[in-house]
Amino acid sequence: QITLKESGPTVVKPTQTLALTCAFSGFSLATDGMGVGWIRQPPGKALEWLALIYWNDDKRYSPSLKSRLTITRGTSKNQVVLAMTDMDPVDTATYYCAHNFGGRGAFDIWGQGTTVTVSS
């Protein structure tokens, strides 16, 4: 059974760097085809894809946010970390991580999400 759980600060100040961790179980990111993605959702708004890391360490980023995002494997083999620099109040959102299979396959299992507020 695949599960994912996001963790990180609930409040960050403008211009700070946000670091979120996705802890997962039920699969290995070393297995061919596996991937973990990050998607966010501002209050009352639509889903927005942010980044994706693949089993072979290939990475993809949203073009509009690429300069601010870094996705990496965590210190534990079952973790993925997303860093977003220069946070702004418009980045206030619920951030989800999700399992992805097959490169362009669906995000089939999602974490519960973690809410981040950007405020001074």
Place this chain on the structure above:
Amino acid sequence: QSVLTQPPSASGTPGQKVTISCSGSSSNIGKNTVNWYQQFPGTAPKLLIYSNNQWPSGVPERFSGSKSGTSASLAISGLQSEDEADYYCAVWDDSLDGWVFGGGTKLTVL
């Protein structure tokens, strides 16, 4: 402004069939398969349809997906009150080299 265009709202009465559209372009829907997600308030999205028209385990077959050219549709037959939720389409975009989501459609069961 989302790359994929969905109607902001849809509605129907119990038992009816409702269709939600998702319009894209040749670089996304025209080339890749479409996935649909269902989201209830305050909860994470759930995969509803993948690869245009496939059901994940546990999803009722009264939810169905289709694709033609650069557009896709989600149909919900035998509408039930518990289907009231937000629905999102998503697809890989070759030009952007990443995933794109639709703006979402809020389904109301009257």
